[in-house]
Amino acid sequence: NAGVTQTPKFQVLKTGQSMTLQCAQDMNHNSMYWYRQDPGMGLRLIYYSASEGTTDKGEVPNGYNVSRLNKREFSLRLESAAPSQTSVYFCASSVNRAGNQPQHFGDGTRLSIL
């Protein structure tokens, strides 16, 4: 039972390069999320997808784009990476966005922008 799987686990980019972070869940969840975690700060929501076919901005969407490819997969794209985007990125999923359902997290992608 894999849960939420993120790839890659580590990545180093140069400023201006682009890349896509992949996320897949096998729990048949409707809602998926992308967060970033920076030292000394709580997780911040970048984008979310409440259900297949929909995406919405979170707190810190600038510099990112997302695609909900199907019910299982939700990708995060950095079009032109900047040093300020150095962070640990977590994908999460839940049964639905509303209510008191727990979010299940992947183990993160550690991204460094030089």
Place this chain on the structure above:
Amino acid sequence: KNQVEQSPQSLIILEGKNCTLQCNYTVSPFSNLRWYKQDTGRGPVSLTIMTFSENTKSNGRYTATLDADTKQSSLHITASQLSDSASYICVVGRMDSSYKLIFGSGTRLLVRP
């Protein structure tokens, strides 16, 4: 402003001892309060979720309490084990159309033998 404050920032205890972590919040309207455990290099894992009508919820040696009047929560760990070494994150959900979750910055716990 919607905020979640956790204390202490870090804590060191001896194996077998109990400890209590604190969470104060100013989130409104309140929907639920969650505690997550995050091991180093891993994603957060849900421990408990409480709504405003719940005062306490347990998950094994972890017991969370909620006082919605004072907007405080605590996480009590009983008979600590080395595997309890982790960051513990308090998260508060808003009861509105945003369903937004506000994350605290966590308490880092180290259990020493």
